[in-house]
Amino acid sequence: MTRSRMGVAHSTDHGTPDPRFPQPQSPTPTRCQREPQLFDRDYGDCRKEEELAKARRACSGCPLVTDCLKWALVNEDLTRVGIFAGTTPHQRKQLRKRLIDRLGPDWIDVLADQDQARRERAAAARHTPLTVNQARIIRMDREVNGPMPTGRLLTPAAQQRNRDRLVHALSA
Ligand code: SF4
Known part of the structure; x- marks a missing residue:
């Protein structure tokens, strides 16, 4: 086994x-x-x-x-x-x-790259305070798209839908 x-x-x-x-x-x-x-x-x-x-x-x-x-x-x-x-x-x-x-056949590499990018973003966020605009975008994204999914992959269609909602909310 x-x-x-x-x-x-x-x-x-x-x-x-x-x-x-x-x-x-x-x-x-x-x-x-x-x-x-x-x-x-x-x-x-x-x-x-x-x-x-x-x-x-x-x-x-x-x-x-x-x-x-x-x-x-x-x-x-x-x-x-x-x-x-x-x-x-x-x-x-x-x-x-x-x-x-x-x-694609290299899906493991894709997941590894996503994880690495997520870790780097988290590390950068820890060291760089958000600007007022960035904070607003994050707040708005949470309001219109809900909390960030953990470990769940979003389809390109779902990502596009989230982007559209965010752009719409920011321009309202
Ligand atoms: S989800 Fe938790 S309990 Fe289930 S196999 Fe994984 S570690 Fe074990």
């Missing part, structure tokens, strides 16, 4: 984690660390539906769920079996296909 749970690298791992995507960490043990037997198994057998539902419920309440899903999608070799962020291996396979369709 090629597995690696959040913060726990198993000695049977065969793959190497992509260093651009740090494994999500929690200050307290996650449910999959406390009850690995519920997550680290093959759910191909439909008689295990109840336990699968239990694992999924645990993931839906986990603070790491978004980063966990990204980590599991990127590190395919380490997540060929079991439940990560409520997904089965088959579902992760489908999600990877969708990402290829949407972002």
